Amino acid sequence: MLLDASWGPVQTITSGIWPIPSKKFTERRPAPDPAAVMELAEIIVENKGRSPVTVLEIGFEWKGERRGAFRRRVVHHATPRIFSLRNYGDRKYIEKSEVRLEPYDGVSMLFDLWTLFEPGRVSPGHVRKLRASVRVSGKSWKSRSSRRKQWKIPDSAVSSIANRSRLTVRGIVTRSVMRITGADVTVVSNPGYIGRLVEQHLGGRWPTEFEKSHELLRSYFETSSEIKAMVHDTETLSLRFNIEYAIQRDLDTHRDLIDWSDIAMPQPDSVPGVIVQHD
Known part of the structure; x- marks a missing residue:
């Protein structure tokens, strides 16, 4: 599961929609000041099976350019820096991209999202389609977050908040x-x-x-x-x-x-x- 998050204090937007709509912020709850928060991405990994599993390579996946005509796009995978956080309530935060999960167990990770997006980047269609991905030990394929809720991040984007086009x-x-x-x-x-x-x-x-x-x-x-x-x-x-x-x-x-x-x-x-x- 891929969610918007921020640090200072840590806030999680559980809808998983990117960007965060401007209409979510009102006079009573204005958009956070850029100095008050650091925009992150949160990945939640859950083991819904009945056997323990080891989860590897927790990170993000997106497609790049094609290597040739009629060929598949190059698939990129990256694990940005994970920010550590002590546990709060029922949510368990970890700071490593490999973890052992018991049945029905789950963990959360906070990633430095914007290290994946350098200024002047050029993506296919000028949009980078981002999904969370993990690999379970013993399996050759990866599990990914919902394609329907994948983040379509334009090359011009500088913030996870809609209509915020400049930095401070x-x-x-x-x-x-x-x-x-x-x-x-x-x-x-x-x-x-x-x-x-x-x-x-x-x-x-x-x-x-x-x-x-x-x-x-x-x-x-x-x-x-x-x-x-x-x-x-x-x-x-x-x-x-x-x-x-x-x-x-x-x-x-x-x-x-x-x-x-x-x-x-x-x-x-x-x-x-x-x-x-x-x-």
Whole structure:
């Protein structure tokens, strides 16, 4: 089963529809700010049989170009980074793509979906049709999520929320920090807050020269006292530099997709948790 999800707090849209319709968000429940969440995909694997099974190669599958006339399309399979999460209620989250399932048992995994979609990608028909897939040990074929509910993601898409066509600096920074730290709150307690602070510091500026943009970003990390949100010791010093370069790389990569005029005031995010939204 393939579902939309987000982190910060973790939310799952159980309809499995992509993209998430804009009409789902109202004045009482507005669309989440890009700095407050990280868009993910959730795969739920269940063993509906009466015997234990070992499930392998949990990930995503889509078709590429044809290798020649009248030949089948190349099938791609990938397993993006899995984000760890302690269990909540009856839902069991794991952080590995291989698991042993007892009869009628099930597990959930949260994947970093957007690492599969690089800017400027060109897919057949300019749409990538994505399905969840797994392989059961001892079987030569794979099981896949519903073809009817497969995600048809246009090459121009930048978000799982319908009609959201631009990215923000704070959203990209938040995502970069969470990817480097593995969303570990003991390392960086509030990535979204750092995202807003960096966005405000840049103020819509991002030079095309690497040296100038790096100096602008580094000046924030060296002078801002708000980085107290990050653990400071000799072991995490290199982590800070990894975060700096990850942010710079992602801002350079998505430069043309960013709304540089969208600058939000810094404010603390909500405490991480899990919310399951039934549709």
